[in-house]
Amino acid sequence: MSLHTEYPFTLPKGYVDDEGSLHRTGIMRLACARDEIEPLRDPRVKENEAYATVIVLAKVITELGDIAQVTPKVVEKLFVGDYQYLQDFYRIVNFGDASILETLEPGTPFPQEVLAVD
Template sequence: MSLHTEYPFTLPKGYVDDDGTLHRKGVMRLACARDEIEPLRDPRVKENDAYANVIVLARVITELGTMSRLTPKVIEGLFASDYRYLQDFYRVINFGDPSVLEDLEPGSPFPEEAVTVD
């Protein structure tokens, strides 16, 4: 059995960059403790706790379309439905709730053991 650390996704609407290019397909990696701890030091999080989610997503999304480095600004520019989708997707791959996996990525090859928490 191997541990899956990266998971493909497709945004419902997609991110439109400054050049007008639509980015829908991406990859999210599993989060490590540092991904959730580091944002707590950010002054934007001290003003608004919810901003930690923006920073965490920017850290764990390894690619979105042709973009290989995402910033919090990119996450801020997502449509609300895509942002919500990514939050749900993050919870599924990191905390193992396979009951919502088919709703998020129908037909995707997610091995059951990759999302099961013991």
């Protein structure tokens, strides 16, 4: 048995970059403790604790379309529906919290390999 450490996703709407290109597919890796601890030192998090989620998502999203590096600025520019999707996806992938699926908007597509997280 092998451990899955990366999970593909497709954003419901997609990220539109500064050139107007749409990016919908990406890959999220499993988070490590450091991913959740490091943002606590960031001054933006000290001002607003909710910003920690932006930083964590920027760390664990390893691919998003053709974007070379996902940064907090990229995550900030996501449509709120895509941001919520990625938060839910993070919870499912990292904590096996499939109960979130019951609260999702009908038709929200999560890849089958994510739904089978142990």
